[in-house]
Amino acid sequence: MNRLGFMSYNYMGWSAEAMTEEARRHGFAYVQFDPRQAVQVMDERPLSPERAEKIRGLFEDAGISVVGLSGYTNLMNPNLAKREQKLQQLEQMIDLCSAYGTRYIATETGSLHPTNSWKDCEENRTPEAWDELLRVVDRLRARAAKNGAVLLIEGFALNVLATPEQAADMIGRLGSEGLGLVMDPFNYLTQDDLHSRAQQAAMANIFERIGAHSPVAHAKDSLYGEEGFTTPRVGAGQADWNIYAALLAERLPDVPLILEHAKPEETAECLELVRKAFHHAAGK
Template structure:
């Protein structure tokens, strides 16, 4: 079993050639790539990308045998400031048009918040806000259908698409195969008794055919939220999650998410050991 990583968890920036070499040295075969972070200066924080830059990244990664599985363009698609919202939605559509130049099919985002500071608020979960979010996603899917690309929506507890049930509602409302899900069970933990393995299993059961990739992270639940830990240092049964994915969808994209910067090598070693056992 192979595990991917967010490319920016390897701290080499604005140099795709050196980054690709380092990813190869760490034995990665695919990544999630966010120009906003990995190419911060070259792209003005991810806001300016072009076909030539995409091709440069693709060539560098191809040379090292690395696939960009997910192109990250994480934006606030329901920003209450409609001018800002329109700007970031236009940016996302630009990423869709450029995805193939980066060598990928899918551009991913979460669904944002009515609070631009992303403080927890129940206002994200109202039926009106969920419906509005679905309508915004539908517009993005129309662009994806025209460009021959895919949209990956990542549900999360502080977003309008905040649970497995609402994710099912989204997928039923937009049956297009151009809409896919990035499933991170850790991002759907609402209380200390929630089991990410069971969340994973239910997600696969309910809409597994629409899951494009999985995010995996370890955590402890503290003060009504999760705190990320190095892999193996938290309460998530990471190996059971990997076994579940491998049994249900062999060779699926599995991307280690939010790896602790000061313990990244420890996390990677533990992940790779688990993957080898599977």
């Protein structure tokens, strides 16, 4: 099975030392770390190279590599002043990749919704929104390429980049220098896709469209419920993990698989479900 890692925000409020000890206990090999997260290591200087090197050292001493940074923000914030502020902060984080010992930094694209970057709106589906997103991503991609880094875009069904077809189109238009994608099919699955007979084709299409450009994969779930579309922890949604595990094993076996949206007390159960899915795939 793919080697496992975790999102640092799964341990929000934990010190770096406590986080690394718990991660080592679970056998994690990787972490996707948010440089803005408070971990009691030079927290007053969150975006300094010195802090990055100290945190990297703590993880490496525990046998854990920083597979990538979490730079998630709303690239399409309709408040242009706030958008620019966040883009500049993201550029600072791109510059930190080498200090953390990684080439990768990930973000979703966000929404033009006036009050909630996790909600869709009509403006997200316009050609103008797509052109604006390409302009923003190209700016960040160029910054990443200059630093020997790679900006990884993570699609989401309610964002401007909502489909695997759009993700493939972005790579086709902007190229892969300094730009890649996150393999996270749970973000793309529609309510129709989650019907038992449709998931195989939907997930296979996602791998076909974006797999070649995805150096990192995520482990969570998809759920359409009272709150609309959400992506909870592994096992808390409607996605068929046996299908995902089989596709990872066949097409992206060397890609790190990063556990997301799991509370510390849920980690062991999530990992057991992931391992069972891979055992099921191996038995086919």
